[in-house]
Amino acid sequence: MAQSTIRRALGAVKDQTSISLAKVGNSASLSDLDVAIVKATRHDDYPAEERYIREILSLTSFSCAFINSCVSTLSRRLSKTHSWIVALKTLILIHRLLTEGDPSYEQEIFFATRRGTRMLNLSDFRDNSRADAWDFSAFVRAYSRYLDERLEYRMHGRRQQRRRSRAANLSADEEDDPTAVAAAVVMRATPVREMKTDRIFVKMQHLLQLLERFLACRPSGKLASYTN
16 A cells, blocks of 8 residues: 555544544534534645535634634644644634634634644644655745734734724723724724824834745745645
8 A cells, every 4th residue: 555545544544533532522512613623624635625614614603612612623733733734724724714703713813822832833843744745844834924923913903903992982891802992993093194104114014024924935846836
């Protein structure tokens, strides 16, 4: 049996084991969430099915408990895997959750990473399963750095929003609600033409750094030919 075939078989066994454990280890709703996460980040060499991502987004809508559980499961998924496929699919899922999910995802993932859990800090990630895995591992590291930098930029903006929310006379409870803060700031966002020079330069510096991280995600080596 070829080595690649053995790896695929072992990956399928690991995924099925994770699904079985999820079904018996949680309540029905949380089990559905964990199973959907495993299926969206499984070891097979294909993109995740959209229905699993939509299910995760649906299950975690407006539920802090489910968001916390989802982030914890994704963190465990990243901490245990040595497969670039699983790591990449997990990062793509995180990207989708940050873009399309509840605003609370940003704060939960940001603080999970800063607490030392393995979320977007994948600087030491390595897939040693095959000789050409270096380029794939390098892309995973670059992509995680981009997401981390993007999240840092977003959280910096949220801190600015909180300062402006106080000026908007929001209550203490509303200041803790990302949706309420964002809604208040939309009406008071400062156009670039009205910003002071020092603030414009700070914003430009953050955006240029984010652009550098994004450009560093360009596939190279074996990965470039793999994606063509």
